[in-house]
Amino acid sequence: MDWQENFKKNIHLYFGEVGDAWLENLPKLIKYCEVKWSLAMNEPYSLSINYVAPAEMEDGRDVVIKICIPGNDFLDEVEALKLFRDKGMVKLIDYDINNGILILEKLLPGFTLAKVEDQDEACGIAAREMKKLITPAPKDSRLPTTKAREQNLRKQVDDHPYGVGQIDRATMDRALRIFTYLNDTIEHKYLLHGDFHHYNILSSGVEEWTVIDPKGLIGEIEYDLIQFMLNKLPEEDAYKVIKRRCDIFTEELNLNKERLLLWGYCHTVLATVWSVDMKDGSYNKSFLKGIRIFENLYESEFGKKQDPTSR
Incomplete structure (x- = not known):
């Protein structure tokens, strides 16, 4: 064929x-x-x-x-x-x-949330769909936890002692410390989608939406929102869009903004590493930009010198 x-x-x-x-x-x-x-x-x-x-x-x-x-x-x-x-x-x-x-x-009409041009409207829809999904982690499950993502980044650090592409070793080390800190301090674990973003939310009626393609993961709700915040970013004002998405999710889902931003930073480092093509050195430039945005948002909200991993 x-x-x-x-x-x-x-x-x-x-x-x-x-x-x-x-x-x-x-x-x-x-x-x-x-x-x-x-x-x-x-x-x-x-x-x-x-x-x-x-x-x-x-x-x-x-x-x-x-x-x-x-x-x-x-x-x-x-x-x-x-x-x-x-x-x-x-x-x-x-x-x-x-x-x-x-x-x-089959979902009809079936177009994705990416078709909704208004950023606030799209993020509000995503927040409402995430609220439907919120489910305590099952007691017995084969699903991996966010610890597996941390271990994946640890392997990347071990395999690339001088960094990967545009990401230097110091950035990878810092992301790994934050990943470890966050995993070690989780209080409540939930069933997560694992790949929640615009293209996995489909229209299923008049003003109705349905989520598709779960990867299946166990962890904090805050972690499950990072991929959405990295998707469909404009060339200009990406900082403003991510900040607004962070504010909407925090308010609508009653989340911990500090942990949301920290998960954002360490996962975005990992996502950028995953995007690097070792043959030609190409990478996802939007993800790379996201690393600095999450870092700056955290510093703006919680102070430049604050280091949660040292508590």
């Missing part, structure tokens, strides 16, 4: 030979879906690292088929979808663990 070029590149980049073999077998998986669930697959959406396409069931219902490479990430998503059920999350209709397949409700 003639796969989208970016889709093929991503599959090879992230999964190597395993991904190449999965891609070769994908036509059979698509046919398997059509036979098992008596449905007709339509042309896929714009693809990243999963095959996602609308389909019509034999009884006329419209659904979305998501085919993933089986593994821990897929299992985490299945668990998160179950745990978030009836809390503003897209409904999981059926799934196939062995083949990495999800059958999901």
Whole structure:
């Protein structure tokens, strides 16, 4: 089949030979879906690292088929979808663990929150959707915690003793200290989406919205908002936009602003590191700018000399 070029590149980049073999077998998986669930697959959406396409069931219902490479990430998503059920999350209709397949409700009209141009309006919608999602962490769960993100940054520090791309070692060390401090001082843990941003919030009716694509994570609500604050930033006035988003989330969700800004700083360092292409040195410039913005916001709110890791 003639796969989208970016889709093929991503599959090879992230999964190597395993991904190449999965891609070769994908036509059979698509046919398997059509036979098992008596449905007709339509042309896929714009693809990243999963095959996602609308389909019509034999009884006329419209659904979305998501085919993933089986593994821990897929299992985490299945668990998160179950745990978030009836809390503003897209409904999981059926799934196939062995083949990495999800059958999901189709949301209409289905455009993303990124289409809402007014920044305050979009952030207010996101805050309301996050409020629906807020769920205490399950007692027994396979889902990773934010400690895993800290450990990922620690590995990056160990692997890159002189820094990564535009991020120097001192910045990585400071981010790692803050990550450790925050994880060690969490008082209440919650079930988190893990990738909450504009493109994972879809319109599902008149003035109605539904969240999709949870990665599944355990931690503080403040951490789950950082990816949203880094997304869809303007070229100019990014500081003003992030500050405003921080104020709206803090007020609407009754959050700890200090911890929100600290999570913002350390996660943004990690996100920027993840974005660096080791072959050509390119990186996400918006994320890099976000590091300084979170640092400046913290200094403005809580004082330049304050260091929470030394308490």
